[in-house]
Amino acid sequence: MTEHHRPLFGSRIGAILAAVGSAVGLGNIWKFPYEAGQNGGSAFLLVYLACVLFLGVPVMLAEFFMGRHTRQGAVGAYRRLGIGSPWGYAGYLGVLGAFLILGYYSVVAGWTAEYLCQSASELMCGTQEFKSPERFAAEFDAFITSPVRPILWTVLVLGLSFAAISFGVKHGIELSAKIMMPMLFFLMIILCVRAMTLPGAAEGLRFFLLPDFSKFGSRTVLSAMGQAFFSLSIGMGCMVTYASYFERSTNMQATACSVAAIDTLVAFMAGLVIFPAVFSFGIAPEHGPTLVFVTLPNVFQQMPLGAVWSTAFFLLLVIAAITSLISLYEVATAYLTDEFHWGRLPAAAAVGGGILFFAVFCSLSCGVLNDFKILGLTIFDALDSLTNRVLMPLGGVLVCLFVGWRIDRRILKAELTNKGSVPFHFFRCYAFFLRYVAPIAITLILLDQLNLFR
Numbered sequence: 001m002t003e004h005h006r007p008l009f010g011s012r013i014g015a016i017l018a019a020v021g022s023a024v025g026l027g028n029i030w031k032f033p034y035e036a037g038q039n040g041g042s043a044f045l046l047v048y049l050a051c052v053l054f055l056g057v058p059v060m061l062a063e064f065f066m067g068r069h070t071r072q073g074a075v076g077a078y079r080r081l082g083i084g085s086p087w088g089y090a091g092y093l094g095v096l097g098a099f100l101i102l103g104y105y106s107v108v109a110g111w112t113a114e115y116l117c118q119s120a121s122e123l124m125c126g127t128q129e130f131k132s133p134e135r136f137a138a139e140f141d142a143f144i145t146s147p148v149r150p151i152l153w154t155v156l157v158l159g160l161s162f163a164a165i166s167f168g169v170k171h172g173i174e175l176s177a178k179i180m181m182p183m184l185f186f187l188m189i190i191l192c193v194r195a196m197t198l199p200g201a202a203e204g205l206r207f208f209l210l211p212d213f214s215k216f217g218s219r220t221v222l223s224a225m226g227q228a229f230f231s232l233s234i235g236m237g238c239m240v241t242y243a244s245y246f247e248r249s250t251n252m253q254a255t256a257c258s259v260a261a262i263d264t265l266v267a268f269m270a271g272l273v274i275f276p277a278v279f280s281f282g283i284a285p286e287h288g289p290t291l292v293f294v295t296l297p298n299v300f301q302q303m304p305l306g307a308v309w310s311t312a313f314f315l316l317l318v319i320a321a322i323t324s325l326i327s328l329y330e331v332a333t334a335y336l337t338d339e340f341h342w343g344r345l346p347a348a349a350a351v352g353g354g355i356l357f358f359a360v361f362c363s364l365s366c367g368v369l370n371d372f373k374i375l376g377l378t379i380f381d382a383l384d385s386l387t388n389r390v391l392m393p394l395g396g397v398l399v400c401l402f403v404g405w406r407i408d409r410r411i412l413k414a415e416l417t418n419k420g421s422v423p424f425h426f427f428r429c430y431a432f433f434l435r436y437v438a439p440i441a442i443t444l445i446l447l448d449q450l451n452l453f454r
């Protein structure tokens with residue numbers, strides 16, 4: 001597709017908000033707090049910050065380069081820049097990865113919609129029966145194992161994403177981010193203030209902010225890096241695709257830094273909401289994936305005006321999930337529109353159908369299909385592990401090696417500085433990082449993930 005026919009984001013702020021919409025998702029609000037909770041609170045936070053700064057930002061910038069320079073999605077960008085070499089295939093990894101992530105991401109997004117609906121109806125009816133902690137766990141379990149209800153919610157969130165995608169880059173993706181992201185920040189700030197003013201909040205802040213190095217180990221580093229990649233939406237061609245819609249005048253260095261900073265801020269704020277709230281009611285924070293669905297509802301019910309807070313929280317979660325879902329959805333849609341010149345609507349419909357197929361199995365694997373195991377994991381866990389532990393780091397290494405070694409430095413520099421109009425003071429340092437430091441660091445972590453060091 002030529003420059004003139006490529007749809008573009010309409011404004012600088014729109015481009016940043018769309019990328020932030022992709023980055024800020026369930027990863028920040030659902031995964032980050034429980035990963036931090038399980039890996040020693042602020043020790044995890046420190047390592048996480050280092051991973052974002054030294055691995056996340058450089059990889060994101062490399063993805064931005066690929067997308068805007070070629071004006072293509074993941075597959076087209078690798079193919080065009082790696083002409084005549086097997087590099088062309090690396091882009092398929094991104095499309096495949098995005099598709100597999102969507103399989104379970106859309107299911108969890110559906111769960112958040114169910115919880116929003118429950119909280120909102122409690123708020124509206126004004127009745128709230130008191131439930132024991134076990135009851136919350138049992139209800140969550142009953143919900144995710146049921147064969148129909150979670151799938152209906154998944155269909156709903158996918159339908160909303162489909163709508164946004166089919167309205168196009170500017171009127172769908174950008175506009176939805178422009179509406180939803182400010183709402184998200186607003187809700188986040190209110191929830192932060194509420195949580196930090198609860199009696200006993202300091203205990204939670206201490207847990208989150210004072211490092212506990214006794215829990216520090218190689219797992220901490222691994223989880224932090226995996227989390228940084230997931231949270232910044234890198235390694236799967238998502239930022240390549242979004243950058244292909246950037247204006248030539250977009251300052252990509254500033255955009256990458258802003259996206260990483262805002263994403264990290266939102267994850268940090270999610271910690272500031274969750275830990276004070278959890279500690280304030282004397283509940284243990286190490287609950288893993290059920291933290292927001294089981295532990296938090298129990299916390300909300302003990303707060304005055306609990307239904308208000310839980311509705312706000314789940315609305316926040318739904319918004320975060322949908323804007324990220326849209327970005328993953330766009331990776332696969334752009335593949336069909338770029339490579340096969342399909343129209344946006346049929347492409348989006350075909351991708352939606354494909355995702356739904358995976359998502360149904362994924363959802364059923366929490367219940368009826370629970371005994372069906374791939375390498376000892378349910379379909380849901382297998383998709384999560386495969387994408388997080390293997391495909392995302394692998395995608396990250398490939399981007400670094402490709403841009404670091406294969407691309408002419410002058411071309412890279414011209415693109416990242418908008419032909420010299422934006423200074424890039426640390427360019428040499430950056431190029432060195434892309435060539436050596438980042439690929440080696442990510443490979444070590446990848447090998448460790450595959451248990452090769454144990």
Ligand code: TRP
Pocket residue numbers: 022023024025026027028101229230231232233234235236238324325327328392
């Ligand atoms: N970053 C999102 C989150 O934090 C998830 C996500 C969106 C993603 N697009 C991605 C993860 C691409 C990896 C690759 O929830």
